[in-house]
Amino acid sequence: MARMKFLCDADRCIECNACVTACKNEHEVPWGINRRRVVTINDGKPGERSVSMACMHCTDAPCAAVCPVNCIYTTADGVVLHSKDLCIGCGYCFYACPFGAPQYPKVGNFGSRGKMDKCTFCAGGPEADGSKAEYEKYGANRLAEGKLPLCAEMCSTKSLLAGDGEIIAQIYKERVTKRGYGSGAWGWKTAYRETIES
Amino acid sequence: MVCLARFARLVIGTGVLLLLLVSAASPSIAQQVNPTASSVKEQQLLQELNRIQGRVSIPDQRSGVLEQPAGREWREFRNVTLHWIGGIAILGMLAALIIFYLIRGTVRLQSGRSGRTLVRFSSVERFVHWMTATCFIILALSGLNVTFGRTLLLPLVGPEAFSEWSQWAKYAHNYLSFPFTIGVVLIFLMWLAGNIPNKVDVAWLKRGGGIVGHDHPPAYRFNAGQKAIYWIVVIGGGLVAATGYELMFPFYLSGIEGMQLAQVVHATVAMLFVAVMLAHIYIGTIGMEGAFEAMGSGTVDVNWAKEHHSLWLEEENARTGANDVRTQPTAAE
Numbered sequence: 001m002a003r004m005k006f007l008c009d010a011d012r013c014i015e016c017n018a019c020v021t022a023c024k025n026e027h028e029v030p031w032g033i034n035r036r037r038v039v040t041i042n043d044g045k046p047g048e049r050s051v052s053m054a055c056m057h058c059t060d061a062p063c064a065a066v067c068p069v070n071c072i073y074t075t076a077d078g079v080v081l082h083s084k085d086l087c088i089g090c091g092y093c094f095y096a097c098p099f100g101a102p103q104y105p106k107v108g109n110f111g112s113r114g115k116m117d118k119c120t121f122c123a124g125g126p127e128a129d130g131s132k133a134e135y136e137k138y139g140a141n142r143l144a145e146g147k148l149p150l151c152a153e154m155c156s157t158k159s160l161l162a163g164d165g166e167i168i169a170q171i172y173k174e175r176v177t178k179r180g181y182g183s184g185a186w187g188w189k190t191a192y193r194e195t196i197e198s
Numbered sequence: 199m200v201c202l203a204r205f206a207r208l209v210i211g212t213g214v215l216l217l218l219l220v221s222a223a224s225p226s227i228a229q230q231v232n233p234t235a236s237s238v239k240e241q242q243l244l245q246e247l248n249r250i251q252g253r254v255s256i257p258d259q260r261s262g263v264l265e266q267p268a269g270r271e272w273r274e275f276r277n278v279t280l281h282w283i284g285g286i287a288i289l290g291m292l293a294a295l296i297i298f299y300l301i302r303g304t305v306r307l308q309s310g311r312s313g314r315t316l317v318r319f320s321s322v323e324r325f326v327h328w329m330t331a332t333c334f335i336i337l338a339l340s341g342l343n344v345t346f347g348r349t350l351l352l353p354l355v356g357p358e359a360f361s362e363w364s365q366w367a368k369y370a371h372n373y374l375s376f377p378f379t380i381g382v383v384l385i386f387l388m389w390l391a392g393n394i395p396n397k398v399d400v401a402w403l404k405r406g407g408g409i410v411g412h413d414h415p416p417a418y419r420f421n422a423g424q425k426a427i428y429w430i431v432v433i434g435g436g437l438v439a440a441t442g443y444e445l446m447f448p449f450y451l452s453g454i455e456g457m458q459l460a461q462v463v464h465a466t467v468a469m470l471f472v473a474v475m476l477a478h479i480y481i482g483t484i485g486m487e488g489a490f491e492a493m494g495s496g497t498v499d500v501n502w503a504k505e506h507h508s509l510w511l512e513e514e515n516a517r518t519g520a521n522d523v524r525t526q527p528t529a530a531e
Contacts, residue, residue: 041252
């Protein structure tokens with residue numbers, strides 16, 4: 001089985017936000033929620049870099065570890081999914097997540113946050129693959145159709161890579177060797193406890 | 199003169215020309231610099247600030263925080279440290295109370311009941327006490343469910359039933375915090391006068407409060423033990439309320455790191471609070487004969503007052519006149 005990961009090559013990202021838009025459209029993400037976002041560091045200064053970030057589908061995911069109702073689980077592909085039927089909207093995953101991935105559809109006062117929503121690696125949820133219930137709660141299940149996450153698939157500069165961790169790490173390594181520089185695999189150390197040597 | 203002016207013009211002209219040359223040359227120097235050499239380094243940023251933040255073009259500016267691995271320490275607290283704190287405090291207190299009960303038993307009224315009673319807590323005081331107490335019990339159970347439910351209850355009832363219960367428990371926890379907080383504020387104001395520590399408390403504590411042994415040190419309306427409970431409720435209740443509201447209204451007071459800290463304070467104080475309240479419930483019920491009536495019917499036996507709150511009884515007698523002590527038929531309880 002593949003171990004699915006995201007990798008954003010910050011030296012290629014041009015902050016076009018197409019990944020953000022594609023994600024919102026593909027999954028009909030609720031208003032106010034962005035499962036993916038592009039953060040620009042050192043904006044306007046030398047060394048500026050943009051990084052596209054969503055749930056990193058961590059190894060030993062902290063969100064799953066702290067969930068009081070145990071509604072978050074890791075699939076055989078290494079994708080971190082959750083059940084909106086079991087979620088009580090307590091906000092614990094959102095305290096634990098290093099990447100700010102879990103979000104809530106309601107404004108949040110009085111604890112009535114609604115069910116947590118986050119990136120599913122285009123892999124839906126616990127419902128039957130491709131079912132209407134799954135689409136309504138989690139969005140499209142592209143992985144079940146043999147497709148990779150749309151954000152990475154349509155990235156115009158191929159900055160965002162999604163797929164088997166070893167393969168995307170290999171692609172990134174080759175790029176770094178060829179062009180002679182690389183600002184690293186953002187978030188990998190935090191999410192997977194490993195970096196890509198370049 | 200003319201010669202000198204011509205020379206000066208030449209010098210200035212050369213200078214300007216040189217300046218132009220230099221300024222024209224500088225962009226070509228910049229072009230030789232590798233633009234990626236100064237790129238931001240993730241590990242360096244994390245070491246400096248323990249978080250990486252930038253600019254986002256989507257409306258939600260809070261999503262500008264790219265990475266904050268501090269959640270790892272919070273996870274360790276929530277999943278390991280807190281379990282130990284809660285386990286030791288609550289089970290330790292239960293064990294201590296059981297052992298104490300087996301050794302000491304119920305503290306009896308040494309001189310028996312006199313049959314005469316006097317008012318200890320008015321109906322308003324009792325209402326505030328029981329409102330706060332009821333809220334506290336529900337808040338404690340629903341709070342303990344968040345910490346221990348997944349380990350203890352989830353395997354017994356299954357995920358669906360556990361989620362359903364936890365959802366209701368969460369709503370109860372959030373909404374009952376309001377009457378609880380009002381109760382704590384009223385308790386603070388209502389009983390403040392009787393709970394200022396004084397010399398009598400020192401003597402009371404030196405004599406072991408009558409808990410150890412069969413001594414009956416004098417006390418005013420509240421003895422040192424009750425004063426301790428009062429201040430624990432006021433300060434502990436204030437802390438859990440403040441940190442709880444910070445969590446209930448996300449991003450009003452702080453970002454994620456502030457909420458992690460708030461949860462740490464909230465959970466730690468709450469665990470200790472529960473342990474202390476177990477002792478309070480013990481001494482108010484099976485621990486001491488005649489104590490529950492004070493908060494139950496609001497009246498206590500005169501002999502109970504004499505043994506446990508002698509100075510208070512004197513005060514009451516002086517205030518009402520000794521023969522005026524409101525006599526009531528002995529209650530059945």
